[in-house]
Amino acid sequence: MKPAFRWTPAHLQLRIAVVGANGVTGVELCSLLLAAGHAPERLVCTARTARTLALGASTLPVQAHSDDVVAQCDLAFLCTPSGVSRELAPRLVARGVRVIDLSSALRMDPQIPLVVPEVNGDLLAAQPRLIANPNCTSAIALLPLAVIERLYGLAEVIVVSYQAASGAGAPGLQALRAELADLGSGGRGERAADSPFAAALALNVIPAIAAVDAHGHSGEEQKIVEELRKILRRPDLIVEASTARVPVERCHSVAVHLLTQREVHLPELYAALEAAEGLVLVRDPHGPRPRECAGADPVSVGRVRAGNRGPRSLSFFAVGDQIRKGAALNALQIAGRLEPAP
Ligand SMILES: NC(=O)c1ccc[n+]([C@@H]2O[C@H](COP(=O)([O-])OP(=O)(O)OC[C@H]3O[C@@H](n4cnc5c(N)ncnc54)[C@H](OP(=O)(O)O)[C@@H]3O)[C@@H](O)[C@H]2O)c1
Secondary structure (H helix, E strand, C coil): CCCCCCCCHHHHCCCEEEECCCCHHHHHHHHHHHHCCCCHHHEEEEECCCEEEEECCEEEEEEECCHHHHCCCCEEEECCCHHHHHHHHHHHHHCCCEEEECCCCCCCCCCCCECCHHHHHHHHHHCCCEEECCCHHHHHHHHHHHHHHHHHCEEEEEEEEEECHHHHHHHHHHHHHHHHHHHHCCCCCCCCCCCCCCCCCCCCCECCCCCECCCCCEHHHHHHHHHHHHHHCCCCCEEEEEEEECCCCCCEEEEEEEEECCCCCHHHHHHHHHHCCCEEECCCCCCCCHHHHCCCCCEEEEEEEECCCCCCEEEEEEEECCCHHHHHHHHHHHHHHCCCCC
């Protein structure tokens, strides 16, 4: 199958580093690169701990991270915690490596482009050496929002998220699986040892993602507000966000309620959503759903309907595989739109 990112013969020649290759986004990135025909010999994988990744018919060695090894590459994807990326990204750029960082460390730096290619891919024309990849929930909400912004102008947006366990990386996925396994063997599915979550996630909903500040806002909610404004180039946009962790393995969902500046025409909007790159319009009144969207490249948008606040009000529900469009795939789409020069 053709990859959902542009990968030319020149891209195939790039020496690529994946830092944090043992994690959920790192593994996904490596799998997508191999599926696009990138030779394993042109991939350098590093993480905190050395191991061997088994990806389908291929195996990839992961080395204990060393800047010197990664500095020999043309392009590095940082699939690392934000504290690691914050230090590592500038060090690698200074050594001539182009960097795409998947963490939140540099996203709000005004000098660093934060890119969802379908929305603000024009920023890549300047061939930046350091690019930030967006928050997973922001990326998924943004694809339909950008269409609505273009047609009618957004006035205010309320985003409510239902986020999968794997959004907290491999430890989140392991915790949910351990709790479900315990339930399956007759236990109570209590909070797993080493869980990154505040409480047991199995049979539960945890109504805040990441730490909550003195005003009651979670870190994830702040990211959604700031990133929507930056990527849509609408610093004035009113955005409210509320985030929750749900017992789903992969795929984040968002319920979005909004007001536009101009009147919405639903048939026109349906046509535009159907035609938009990276989006699938779902007509099933009970969809889209994370279980069916897992592993898919596009974001699915459904339940598109007029709101109760007049002809400028609208609601929709969108689901995207946050390890793909919210992370690895978006990063590869960025790379695919850059000149593949070392
Ligand atoms: N999960 C998602 O859905 C998602 C979506 C968008 C963005 N992100 C962001 O992407 C980044 C990676 O997330 P993830 O979910 O893949 O996390 P993860 O599963 O916890 O993986 C993190 C990776 O970073 C490696 N690492 C940690 N410290 C390191 C260091 N000092 N040097 C080199 N490697 C180091 C770990 O190595 P070991 O395994 O050897 O410890 C592991 O491979 C995070 O910043 C996250 O916020 C995640």
